[in-house]
Structures are given as C-alpha cells and as structure tokens.
Amino acid sequence: MESFNLDHTKVAAPYVRLVGVTTGSSGDKVYKYDIRFKQPNKEHMDMPGLHSIEHLMAENIRNHMDNVLDIGPMGCQTGFYLSILNNDSYDDVLEALEKTLQDVMEADEVPACNEVQCGWAANHSLEGAQSIAKDMLDKKDEWQQVFAE
Numbered sequence: 001m002e003s004f005n006l007d008h009t010k011v012a013a014p015y016v017r018l019v020g021v022t023t024g025s026s027g028d029k030v031y032k033y034d035i036r037f038k039q040p041n042k043e044h045m046d047m048p049g050l051h052s053i054e055h056l057m058a059e060n061i062r063n064h065m066d067n068v069l070d071i072g073p074m075g076c077q078t079g080f081y082l083s084i085l086n087n088d089s090y091d092d093v094l095e096a097l098e099k100t101l102q103d104v105m106e107a108d109e110v111p112a113c114n115e116v117q118c119g120w121a122a123n124h125s126l127e128g129a130q131s132i133a134k135d136m137l138d139k140k141d142e143w144q145q146v147f148a149e
Contacts, residue, residue, distance in 0.1 A: 003074075008040035012148040013078065014139050016094060029086055030069065033093055036079040037136050044077035049128020051120065052110045054080070056129055059111040060103040065096035094143060104133035 003019070013036040022030045038044050045053070054073050057080070062068050067085040074080065082093065107126060115121045 003034065006034075010147050011036065011040060012142070012145060013037065013039040014136050014142055015146045016090075016097065016143045017146045018090065019081070021088075029088070031084050031088060033082040033084075034079060035071075035082055035097060037132060038078040040076065040078050045073075045132055046125075046128055047077070048123050048125035049132050050077055052113070052124045052126055052129035053104060053132050055110050055112055055118070055124070056104045056107055056133075057100050061096055061100040063103070064099040065092060097143075098137065098140060101133040101137050105130055105137070 015034075015036050017034045017036070019032040019034050022032070024030070050073055054071075057071050061071055061082075065084065065087070067087050069083040069085055071080055071082045082097075084093070107130070110124050110126050110129065112118050113121055113124045118124075
C-alpha cells in the first residue's frame, strides 16, 4: 500500500499528488491521485460533511473530466483517492477538481441522499460539504506542493 510508505509527518495539506500508475494487459493506464484536504494527524473531515462531499464529487467530477473510474474517501477522513483511465495530465486533474468543488459550493442538495440510494442516508450535511469545499478552494494555490519546506 503506497500510502503506508508515505511519511505523513512530512506532507503539507492540502495537496494533489500522483500516487502511482498501473498499466493493464491491454496497455491502458490507471492514474491514482491522493487529493488531501486535511493535514494528517492534525485535522480531519467530519463524517456527515465528508459523506456529502463524496456524493457531490462522485456526481459532478465526471462532468469535468473523462475517464474517471472512481473517487472515494480515505478511511482516515483526510482526503480522497481519484482514479482515472488513460489521462496523465496533472493540470486536467487540478482543473476538474476546482470545477467540481465549485459545483459543491453551488449545490442546493446532496445527490442520492435517500434510503434507496445510500447506505446511511441520515448521515449527510450539505453545509459541511460546502465548508470542506470552501476550505480546499481557498488554498488552491497550495495544491501542487506536497511536502512542507
């Protein structure tokens, strides 16, 4: 597991970092990114806000970037992993993330926030998701620097 080899005391969140590239038997490549919202071991996203931003980002990021395979939260509640197919453009990832977080800020509801479509529908907070998105957007100029200087 790549993240277990990352010294979490040396990183400076927020950041967007390429974790690795996996090449399939047909030559397709999967690019996995660490999108870190919160400083490890210092802060974390609360579950209702994290759950809602997960739904909002999963719904909206595909409007801004082709070949998204998955975007899912880290168990430590400090960020998300994004996996995309056959697109090695870091700039495309940054642009799609910014647009997706802007979508979160403009949302008036959390998609799939009901018992039919969600496994814990009572555990959502649109306001929490928007607060997380705002914090990340406010520090957009820091996204490309992974390690503290």
